[in-house]
Amino acid sequence: MFIKNLPHKTVERLSQYRRALLMILSKEKTHVFSHEIAQMLHITPVQVRRDLMLIGYSGNLRKGYDIKELIDLIGKIIDSERGQRVAVVGLGNLGKAFISYFKGKRSKLSMIAAFDINPEKINRVFDGVPCYHINQLPEIIKQNNISIGIITVPSEQAPEIAESLVLSGIKGILNYTPKPLNVPAYVYLEEYDMITSLEKVAFFAKKNDERFK
């Protein structure tokens, strides 16, 4: 399904709508209003309606949105029909956390492999995901047609891992390292830095504190 130029934030919210809807899906409740979705995610109903407008979904004027239909439509838009395979590079605490969070969640995304350099982890299975040595990365990525890589290695190693992923044909990278990466335009890169997040919270907590005291 093609919808041109869906805004980044809308894509994020669609993912959240779907998860929220999956949670309330039941026989008794088949429909949901925009203000109900909004309340679950602490956003405004207008935002919800606007997002749904962008993906061309229409609800019933008096009953709201058909939950099942909406879940399916979001799937048609954000999922890849053939599914996408994911690998985690770096099986430390963060890599493990990701795999555990992920487990049994999304049917169209499958966690296929983890990579590390620690011999104790290699050739073992963590939470259903086999771990290989990093120098097998190109081989495994290509063989299994893995298109998404999550980087959770120590930051010094991030650039070379990214390069290796790109050369192996990866299409998207999620970088949890504080080291900003350089990738070609045909690879989508998303970066998230925990320390920056914490410093941001610290800043606004301090500011709030001054304002409300």
Place this chain on the structure above:
Amino acid sequence: MFIKNLPHKTVERLSQYRRALLMILSKEKTHVFSHEIAQMLHITPVQVRRDLMLIGYSGNLRKGYDIKELIDLIGKIIDSERGQRVAVVGLGNLGKAFISYFKGKRSKLSMIAAFDINPEKINRVFDGVPCYHINQLPEIIKQNNISIGIITVPSEQAPEIAESLVLSGIKGILNYTPKPLNVPAYVYLEEYDMITSLEKVAFFAKKNDERFK
């Protein structure tokens, strides 16, 4: 130091500028140009200059910015003079990852405590951080004047943890649970959801792939 209404994104970048600058700080190199900072973080030089303008810092026309001065100024703005204390609630893989990442990084933020319900973890020290039972949370938070909480528990438990943190006088919360939380306006809340991030990467990776093929 008061700068009114610093934009959220600017605060995030200031944190990143500081870390990047700390890395290149040395005797030989005392100054840095906006385009050098920009290159390190893969943003535009204009963005850098604009952010520095917002915090009222002036560089030298021909030499650029004094690295040491700039680091100090950013500290004066985003750090709290008296320091801020942080606790992690949920010492699973993600909680541990956070503590390890954090270790020995920021002097003005100190990781004081972790909380869990697993008896094997309680009353032990992980990476220098002692772990307590969750029902000691209010007590420990108040006693140690902890103002920032990081939630990494399973999502069902997130709302009660958040409530407990708020009642204990916390000022800022970083929620890594997919469950959106409700907190009063005087508590700053930042939420990050790994699965949404991954689905976003998957979506744009797919889209890029169609576009560039």
Place this chain on the structure above:
DNA sequence: TTAGCATTGTTAATAAATAAACAGTAACTG
């Protein structure tokens, strides 16, 4: 059967974030 109400879908307004444009100026160069 008609007035009122609750809800959607869309357009218009506002706010936030980024990028472009450009004036100003100290150092360098011939």
Place this chain on the structure above:
DNA sequence: CAGTTACTGTTTATTTATTAACAATGCTAA
């Protein structure tokens, strides 16, 4: 010592994201 260069600092424009406004519609209930 005049012209050029390589920067900064600030204003203006553009893009992106959110919010507000409101018309349209069909259900409900008198």
